[in-house]
Amino acid sequence: MRLDKWLKVSRLIKRRTVANEACDNGRVLANGREARASYDVKVGDVLELRFGDRAVKVEVLSVAEIVGKADAGAMYQQL
Secondary structure (H helix, E strand, C coil): CEHHHHHHHCCCCCCHHHHHHHHHCCCEEECCEECCCCCECCCCCEEEEEECCEEEEEEECCCCCCCCHHHHHHHEEEC
């Protein structure tokens, strides 16, 4: 699954266009490297998102196309 779509489905970022812009601006790292929106997310990847002075680091636990709001938090584990 594409990184921008995974960020939206997991509800770490509210909109896919915002996720796409974050990737284009170098605010998303995948396994320590800058990731483009087209990056293929896999289980076990470590993603780091930078929002201003705040940083969120998560490990991908699952990749699913359709996830309910209640189950979105189970897609990742915060590190």
